[in-house]
Amino acid sequence: MFSRVSTWLRHKPLRLSHFRSYSAPASRSDPPAKLKFIPSSGTYPKGFFTGSSHAGVKATNTRYNDIALVVSEQPCSAAALFTRNVFKAAPVHVSQTILQRRRDGFHGVVVNSGNANAVTGLEGSKHASKMASTADQCLAASFSDSIATSALPETPRMLVMSTGVIGQRLPIDPITAAIPEAYRSLGATHADWMSAARAICTTDTFPKLLSQAFTLPSNPAVEYRIAGMTKGAGMLHPNMGTLLAIICTDAKIDPASITQFLKCATDVTFNCISVDGDTSTNDTIALFANGAAAPAGADALAIPKDVSDLTSIDSTLTEDTRTFARVLTKFLTDLSHLVVRDGEGATKFITIRVQSATSIQAARRAASSISTSALVKTAFYGKDANWGRILCAIGYAPGIVDNPILEIPAGQADQVKPSETSVTLIPADASDELCLLKRGEPQDVDEGRAKQILQMEDVEILVQLNDADGAKSGSQYEATYWTCDLSHEYVTINADYRT
Amino acid sequence: MFSRVSTWLRHKPLRLSHFRSYSAPASRSDPPAKLKFIPSSGTYPKGFFTGSSHAGVKATNTRYNDIALVVSEQPCSAAALFTRNVFKAAPVHVSQTILQRRRDGFHGVVVNSGNANAVTGLEGSKHASKMASTADQCLAASFSDSIATSALPETPRMLVMSTGVIGQRLPIDPITAAIPEAYRSLGATHADWMSAARAICTTDTFPKLLSQAFTLPSNPAVEYRIAGMTKGAGMLHPNMGTLLAIICTDAKIDPASITQFLKCATDVTFNCISVDGDTSTNDTIALFANGAAAPAGADALAIPKDVSDLTSIDSTLTEDTRTFARVLTKFLTDLSHLVVRDGEGATKFITIRVQSATSIQAARRAASSISTSALVKTAFYGKDANWGRILCAIGYAPGIVDNPILEIPAGQADQVKPSETSVTLIPADASDELCLLKRGEPQDVDEGRAKQILQMEDVEILVQLNDADGAKSGSQYEATYWTCDLSHEYVTINADYRT
Known part of the structure; x- marks a missing residue:
């Protein structure tokens, strides 16, 4: 040949x-x-x-x-x-x-x-x-x-x-x-x-x-x-x-x-x-x-x-x-x-790691939904630890909720247990992580520390869907997605792309 | 009572x-x-x-x-x-x-x-x-x-x-x-x-x-x-x-x-x-x-x-x-x-009408996908008749394409026939409409006229999925969605919502 x-x-x-x-x-x-x-x-x-x-x-x-x-x-x-x-x-x-x-x-x-x-x-x-x-x-x-x-x-x-x-x-x-x-x-x-x-x-x-x-x-x-x-x-x-x-x-x-x-x-x-x-x-x-x-x-x-x-x-x-x-x-x-x-207008590199899911699909659905949420991405642009939006994005992810238009049947929601879900911010510099939600209970978050972490260019969001029983229930699937923030510059770039 | x-x-x-x-x-x-x-x-x-x-x-x-x-x-x-x-x-x-x-x-x-x-x-x-x-x-x-x-x-x-x-x-x-x-x-x-x-x-x-x-x-x-x-x-x-x-x-x-x-x-x-x-x-x-x-x-x-x-x-x-x-x-x-x-940062009211679909689901999937596309919405903000993005959004709509993560099987794509799809801009003032794509063929668009239409606060996008044979094939389902554009102000509002 x-x-x-x-x-x-x-x-x-x-x-x-x-x-x-x-x-x-x-x-x-x-x-x-x-x-x-x-x-x-x-x-x-x-x-x-x-x-x-x-x-x-x-x-x-x-x-x-x-x-x-x-x-x-x-x-x-x-x-x-x-x-x-x-x-x-x-x-x-x-x-x-x-x-x-x-x-x-x-x-x-x-x-x-x-x-x-x-x-x-x-x-x-x-x-x-x-x-x-x-x-x-x-x-x-x-x-x-x-x-x-x-x-x-x-x-x-x-x-x-x-x-x-x-x-x-x-x-x-x-x-x-x-x-x-x-x-x-x-x-x-x-x-x-x-x-x-x-x-x-x-x-x-x-x-x-x-x-x-x-x-x-x-x-x-x-x-x-x-x-x-x-x-x-x-x-x-x-x-x-x-x-x-x-x-x-x-x-x-x-x-x-x-x-x-x-x-x-x-x-x-x-x-x-x-x-x-x-x-x-x-x-x-x-x-x-x-x-x-x-x-x-x-x-x-x-x-x-x-x-x-x-x-x-x-x-x-x-x-x-x-x-x-x-x-x-x-x-x-x-x-x-x-x-x-080099995401259009990006100022941050965001790693989204979803762990202890009941299936690889559940992990990917959650990670994908977070990675596309305009509200999550604008919050990161604003260096705002608005973690409620992360949960929100998981909660409406197609395939995690039923969807009549996509003909996704009901009964999917058991992939996510709100009372077992934890969310943690992992700083890029290997300093202490910051837990925001622990098994469904919001933590008293040090907003100063959150701001400090969100100043960094690289941030990781760790979501554990079944924090309590991952090890024993076999909920051990995980997925990692990568995304960037949504900035003013993204709008500027795309509002007049053809000229 | x-x-x-x-x-x-x-x-x-x-x-x-x-x-x-x-x-x-x-x-x-x-x-x-x-x-x-x-x-x-x-x-x-x-x-x-x-x-x-x-x-x-x-x-x-x-x-x-x-x-x-x-x-x-x-x-x-x-x-x-x-x-x-x-x-x-x-x-x-x-x-x-x-x-x-x-x-x-x-x-x-x-x-x-x-x-x-x-x-x-x-x-x-x-x-x-x-x-x-x-x-x-x-x-x-x-x-x-x-x-x-x-x-x-x-x-x-x-x-x-x-x-x-x-x-x-x-x-x-x-x-x-x-x-x-x-x-x-x-x-x-x-x-x-x-x-x-x-x-x-x-x-x-x-x-x-x-x-x-x-x-x-x-x-x-x-x-x-x-x-x-x-x-x-x-x-x-x-x-x-x-x-x-x-x-x-x-x-x-x-x-x-x-x-x-x-x-x-x-x-x-x-x-x-x-x-x-x-x-x-x-x-x-x-x-x-x-x-x-x-x-x-x-x-x-x-x-x-x-x-x-x-x-x-x-x-x-x-x-x-x-x-x-x-x-x-x-x-x-x-x-x-x-x-x-009153959409956050909205400057436009966009009606998306999808016609001659093979099912109500196909019509809604297409309309929903257009209504959420960041690229369609920034283009309208920029008054840019970038209609390729409209087609693009239809083309990747979940349920219209297969999706392994959502476990949507292959073979959905026949809901949309690219060679039979037409896209028209309908101005809000009842003046002449502007056809952008006719049965899969791009039209020679008068960009001046497009700009004129896109200056208006209200715009309608008409998408015909089976323009050729709607009447005879029974592809007569339609769906209407409403959305707004995506502007700098949306980012400003959401980058720092909590304060």
Whole structure:
């Protein structure tokens, strides 16, 4: 499978020099408070190259790159998860089709920011296909003098993503003109990755890029790498946020297992963050694995068909599989947190941990409802320990209460016992925690101490649903969500987003 | 049933003069833009009296009345609907118990604003009971020299409501001291009703009070009246808003039917408004009917047990029942709109009409999701016709998409057909409407005209889910929701509500 690419590399030395010629664009100025989240160097997976260019998708953008390419020189196994929104954007439909038709042999993804190409009718689908095929043509041009390909494949080898305003037609001509330019800029340095991470941003205030090395137990001498970029600052809620995320690794993953790896890791990371409760039309998270760091003959990481819990100790997973699942989950945790850190108008990073629930669903319903409550989020913005709103949000969570419109039957309420519920604020600096409600009884809260905790950028809300009998009743399920506060700036950003 | 009260009236002429002695408190200043929603006179149901007094529930409130009483001199039939929130406030539990134990013979309700008495543990329940029994003692004092009662009834004849901050203990002593004072202030003038309507307000910027006369077809010579007050400006979402509503009529309603009357009318009115998607711990809407205007021997308005649709023409309802159901529904529509008009920080009144849905649930799911989308609401605040967000909100609506956390199965998406969906802006001034999306295809929108429409305070969004085949396929269900925009002021109000 990998031989074709080696051939390509062998035949394209001149083009490779192009990959390095990319120079970073004039960067938007990053907020000083966010600089700590922007890496100044990185370690990137072998055989992956990134590039970007300027198409001016948004008429007001005369300056910043808004086309990004992520390309593997070797064909990859790939997986992507998409928004559940009924009004899926055209690039979502097109990428889904590509993934279905072409089970392997992927080479990466082309992305535009500035326009979501969503709810754009038949023309929108043509535009998304055109983006994928234009990117594929760039690959074809590289391959043209190799033995591997001479004609364009029927199904593009590149996925496509768009992000930006919904319901406006994509300016396709400048985009198709800019894609070859992005291709020519491909490179593998930190600056190259950073420029692509910047090009996919919309209302983001800083680029979101992470990378790391890891090893697998069966052969600790081999170093693998994983890198990922993400964007998304609003219209952001589990299943999934308005976000794009692209993760690349040079580990070797079985094409039949890669979706399950991604799904398990996403479920407890990107599907547990919320900025504003709006689930967009475009959300896409893609994982590419090209195996470039794997020694010849190394087994691909695979998962038996009947295993869904990658953390289970009793499963038949190999140590390598288990290790990679842990690495991927931790990596997606860190990457997804960057999105929350840049939540539109966010001033706080709020961790919501719900414990001693009677089921994982109950824990997630409670955590999700808190994470989307406008009143909880404005209170945190105001540094106000208005914890009654936390309880309130648990108490009306769909699935915890019955709901005739959703046809959720009555009798759900036993998931939460008000008289057994406790709420505690956990400060970020490991100083003493502050109990607000203990088994249904409000505590005499030191408001000064509460204010002190709420001054911190990072705060954790710990909710115990069955504080009394967690251990003995088996009410031991828990869920963790991450969200930000709701500020004046959120309103400012979204009241006039299109201009 | 009504004889006891006549006795009471006969024995209490002096006390009745007290009822008129009430003088309006120093009023908060009402916003000039809202004056058109505040009636300067009214026509109130016979036999109902209202009063208010100052307890200083909130320490910072040294001036405004925060205790309200609504009392019928005759025993009433009564119904109340309550929040579905699991963390029901103490007054909700206490009122539910009173309604269950005492099937009739109600005399009204006592309300405090400034503190919701919610999530306040065992002490909170005692406080709510104390409020109800204190109010009942006032009645008992009135009855003391009559033949009807000499001892306090085991179950109070007064319901109890609280509204305000959650999770703080109620200052019960000032409240129990203020209730008799409110009782002494009872009166039946417009000023009396208005002062009670003001006393139940929290973050409301204007009092919400409506009244009207109506007749029933069987005896058009008899004039009945209905009056109601409501409050609630935030933590407000169907099932139900953070609101209190008290509706009184001098029509005669069968105690066994009154709950169904209220339920049917609430379902398409107060359960179809949203300010911020938070469903509070305290929501209560109560209907009292004392029959004081009904001629002797008149039949009580009743509903057969098996009828749930009061608008159905094929049903066995009498013309009187049908007429009253219409009057009540229209009255609750108008009353509920006042709450939206005063949504926290609201600058717009947005009607969301979803048509040609395949079921009433699909219509309501779509309308509800639009009405709570932070992105739709900030766009309207910014007068930005960002209609893609409307489609987006429909597309992720729980119940329209599958949801593993809510255990909503896949296969729901056929409720919405993107290629058959149309969206139109309907201006409030009956000028030309503006089609934004027609059967899945975005229209070339005149942005100037869109801005013009969005300058208006009232805007309607019309969504047709199956525009092509509504008539022929039977996709003819519709739902109407009402909401407001999300503004900077909402954040300001809620970031520091407790101080």
